[in-house]
Amino acid sequence: MDLVAPVVVEPLRRRRCSECLQGPLERMVVEYNALICLDCADLGHLVFLRRGDTALTRRAREGSTLWAVVVRHNKRRTRYERQGLLVEEAALARAEAACLADAEARARRRARDAARRATVDTEITATLRAEILRLFPSCPADRAEEISEHASAKGSGRVGRTAAGRSLDRGAVTAAVRASVRHVDTPYDSLLMQGVPRHQARTRVAPAIETVLRAWRHGAEDTRGPGRG
Incomplete structure (x- = not known):
């Protein structure tokens, strides 16, 4: 009942x-x-x-x-x-x-679970970082690391935690890189603080973003098979 x-x-x-x-x-x-x-x-x-x-x-x-x-x-x-x-x-x-x-036994179990989750998270971040550098070989290594860590943060709901991100969908990975460039390499955040509507701010900084992405793509070769991305 x-x-x-x-x-x-x-x-x-x-x-x-x-x-x-x-x-x-x-x-x-x-x-x-x-x-x-x-x-x-x-x-x-x-x-x-x-x-x-x-x-x-x-x-x-x-x-x-x-x-x-x-x-x-x-x-x-x-x-x-x-x-x-x-x-x-x-x-x-x-x-x-x-x-x-049974506090000690439960503590050991939580430690094992945490270690297992940490290993999985590390693998997700490393895989995403490698794909960023494959698509954008001229991207600085520290930026690729920063982007992959941010995008794959557990519980964030960001690209790296989605099905598309885990499958290394080209669009999803590029979206993560573009978001980083928008906030770090353009005055986008300053425009928002000045009261510029989000869509207008994005339009203003779009050319600057594409300039950075083109520079980072230099030397990239698509080694994926048909149907990927």
């Missing part, structure tokens, strides 16, 4: 319970459009566990007969975001003891 956890809200403004009039409320439950304090909602005996420790959260939730999700509205993102859980105090104590008992 699927479990449906109660949802507890951390209000952004001062609120009072519609039943006992207690307030201001740090956390509350919304029932039939009415604001209810945790005591009136029969959740007052639970303790708050802030999000962040995945193992502790999972164990406390699994060991708690009753638990609730705590959320807060993010005005900027216009959505509710999870802040943590309310769990039974005894369940939290057992979860903390269990996490303490």
Whole structure:
């Protein structure tokens, strides 16, 4: 049977319970459009566990007969975001003891995972750097390194982390190089700071970008087979 956890809200403004009039409320439950304090909602005996420790959260939730999700509205993102859980105090104590008992093993596992991810990231960056230098053989080596590191930064969503970037698509790699030239070798950023609209600024610096790219392409030979790029 699927479990449906109660949802507890951390209000952004001062609120009072519609039943006992207690307030201001740090956390509350919304029932039939009415604001209810945790005591009136029969959740007052639970303790708050802030999000962040995945193992502790999972164990406390699994060991708690009753638990609730705590959320807060993010005005900027216009959505509710999870802040943590309310769990039974005894369940939290057992979860903390269990996490303490196997902390060393989990630390070793995290270290192994981090080392594996670092190896993959290094390989992605090195491969991208080699392709940049193949397409732009006159590009300074330090710039190629800088571009590849920036484009392949983990979690960035940039070219090097996309499918096109990993497959060394010519357009994707060139886009990464062009972006670097735009910011480093032209007054593009200064134009933006002066209030020039982005599209106009790009149009102004386009000739300068192409000049640098032509110079960096000097000596390039396309050694890829049909269908690549």
